[in-house]
Amino acid sequence: MKKSKKHKIGMAPGSLVYMGDITTEKPTLSLIDYCEDHLHEKMIEIADLADIKPDEKNKIWLNLSGIQDPNFISEIGKQFNLHPLVLEDILNTDQRPKVESYGDYLYIVLRNFEFKRSGNLSSRQVSLILGKHFVLTFQEQVTECFEPVCERLRNGRIHIRQAGTDYLAYALIDVIVDQYFSIIEDIGIHCETLEEKLLRKPSPTLLQKIQVLKRESMELRRGVWPTREVINNLIRNDEGFFEASTVLYLRDIYDHAVHVIESLEAVRDLLAGMLDIYLSTISNQLNKEVRALTVVTMMFMPATLISGIFGMNFDKMPLLKDTFGFWIAIGIMALIAIVMGLHFFRMQWLSRRGI
Numbered sequence: 001m002k003k004s005k006k007h008k009i010g011m012a013p014g015s016l017v018y019m020g021d022i023t024t025e026k027p028t029l030s031l032i033d034y035c036e037d038h039l040h041e042k043m044i045e046i047a048d049l050a051d052i053k054p055d056e057k058n059k060i061w062l063n064l065s066g067i068q069d070p071n072f073i074s075e076i077g078k079q080f081n082l083h084p085l086v087l088e089d090i091l092n093t094d095q096r097p098k099v100e101s102y103g104d105y106l107y108i109v110l111r112n113f114e115f116k117r118s119g120n121l122s123s124r125q126v127s128l129i130l131g132k133h134f135v136l137t138f139q140e141q142v143t144e145c146f147e148p149v150c151e152r153l154r155n156g157r158i159h160i161r162q163a164g165t166d167y168l169a170y171a172l173i174d175v176i177v178d179q180y181f182s183i184i185e186d187i188g189i190h191c192e193t194l195e196e197k198l199l200r201k202p203s204p205t206l207l208q209k210i211q212v213l214k215r216e217s218m219e220l221r222r223g224v225w226p227t228r229e230v231i232n233n234l235i236r237n238d239e240g241f242f243e244a245s246t247v248l249y250l251r252d253i254y255d256h257a258v259h260v261i262e263s264l265e266a267v268r269d270l271l272a273g274m275l276d277i278y279l280s281t282i283s284n285q286l287n288k289e290v291r292a293l294t295v296v297t298m299m300f301m302p303a304t305l306i307s308g309i310f311g312m313n314f315d316k317m318p319l320l321k322d323t324f325g326f327w328i329a330i331g332i333m334a335l336i337a338i339v340m341g342l343h344f345f346r347m348q349w350l351s352r353r354g355i
Contacts, residue, residue: 016070020093027066049079054133065142093125097226105131111223115186121216130169166242180260228257303333
């Protein structure tokens with residue numbers, strides 16, 4: 001359970017308090033030191049931070065998975081001279097995607113989403129710091145999110161090793177945005193399955209699932225929409241952190257983000273249509289039930305009228321004391337009911353299509 005922001009009331013700006021809901025993740029530090037000719041990858045301890053010396057030849061990527069311990073964040077901040085407000089934002093895990101410049105480095109916040117089989121969407125904050133010769137990433141828990149970038153570095157892809165850390169930052173942002181497509185595809189498949197069930201047999205359970213999907217798609221949209229603005233700010237490159245060649249790749253990510261937003265709009269329309277189908281189907285079923293009750297009522301209404309007439313307290317009434325009076329009345333009732341039943345059947349009110 002996430003900590004309430006009431007815990008931070010009265011604290012000084014830059015106070016390090018973890019505001020997320022993951023409390024069991026053990027912090028792990030991974031370091032990739034690379035250049036065009038070599039790559040060293042290892043797990044390190046917090047005490048090893050003092051030995052990290054990024055320079056123009058040797059670029060580093062430091063990834064922290066598990067940010068629950070403010071001491072880890074504080075030590076990394078001291079080693080790389082990070083502003084206290086940046087460290088505070090890293091621990092405040094409900095940040096909106098954004099990009100901020102702090103002179104020597106950029107601070108970028110993104111959202112990493114995962115669509116589970118149960119139909120629930122989980123959202124985790126990813127913080128990225130781009131310096132001249134280093135990239136720092138902070139994740140709430142261990143994920144496979146950045147594994148494709150690690151593989152490219154391990155496989156000796158010349159371009160990513162030759163390029164500066166700005167290209168590495170681009171590659172990390174790219175894999176996050178690309179995962180949005182996979183999530184939208186999963187949501188689309190889930191929607192199609194629900195739509196088929198909805199057309200066969202609507203139920204309150206399906207309605208609940210539709211509402212859950214609608215809520216999850218809105219949450220995804222809230223994460224993707226500001227991400228587009230983040231990428232747009234990086235493309236403008238006012239601070240000069242990205243080479244001109246890398247800006248071209250950022251434009252490609254921007255197109256992907258726009259495509260994701262358009263796809264989410266289509267998903268939203270699909271869910272709205274499914275909700276309309278559900279309401280229309282339920283309304284149609286209710287109308288059929290009301291029609292069935294109306295037909296039954298109308299068929300027995302003449303019988304009720306006849307029995308009511310013969311039930312009046314008059315001494316002299318036709319057929320009242322006749323030997324066959326009862327059977328004649330019953331016959332008249334049955335005949336009227338049969339005639340009305342045939343009439344309703346011809347109108348398809350009694351057929352399966354009508355009812």
